[in-house]
Amino acid sequence: EIVKFLIGRGTDINAECPFFGDALQISIRETDKEMINLLLDSGANINAHRPGVCCTALQTAASIPPLPGVISVLELLLDRGADINAIGGNRGTALATAARLGINGEEHVRILLRRGAFANLHGGPQARYVTPLHAAIVCRLGPPGSGAGYGHEPVVRMLVDAGARV
Template sequence: VKLLLDRGADIEAKEVDRWTPLYCAAKNGHLETVKLLLDRGADIESKAKNDWVPLHCAAFNGHLEAVRLLLDQGADIQAKINDDCSALHLAAENGHTAVVQLLIDRGAQVETKDSNSWTPLHYA
């Protein structure tokens, strides 16, 4: 990744669903790549299809350390996707208890509702 960036690769390149390299790294739990991309100025709140941001992807897939790093770097813990789900909804839905705990510890709202008035507890 470093070599590609050093050679001029577009850090904000988007594919058909608007995934950026940071989004892909967060989705796959590639912690060192997430860190490198953030250090190089990647947009932490870049929205992909359905308004997902890298934090949503990391939480959905249970990548605890990627979630922690994104939060440490200023990711919006209350960001919502197109159906008003938060990262907490997504982590709860997939049974990622450690991620749920981290999000709650960092201030995620446990009573936040999606477009159907479901809270993260409904998803769990």
């Protein structure tokens, strides 16, 4: 109710907090679909580019391990017009962001590819990962020092099957 009150009073729903992004990104991290819809219905910019690690709403959703509600939030953003191939931040694209999660990003990657994400899209000048395939190969499968290796074969295979250049 307080958010509806503030929106009614003319608050800038696209205002950004330097540490947490905008209200939409915060709602995505909380997997609050009701709030996401309220913000979008009230004019939140679904394709705004914010400085930082995950600079778009879709990159934010793609960065969250598969906790309850995350996949439905990813689908909601795509249904509401999120640019699936937007480039920015140090993760590059939503697909590279999801591929970086390895086993935790399999469903994210599957959805993004099915919905039209480009498997070869370069992540831009600030990206840590040149392409989604690069992100999938260099992802750690465990915490540093755990002895876990790099890469996640199912995600790598999905990307190659989708046309990623090897």
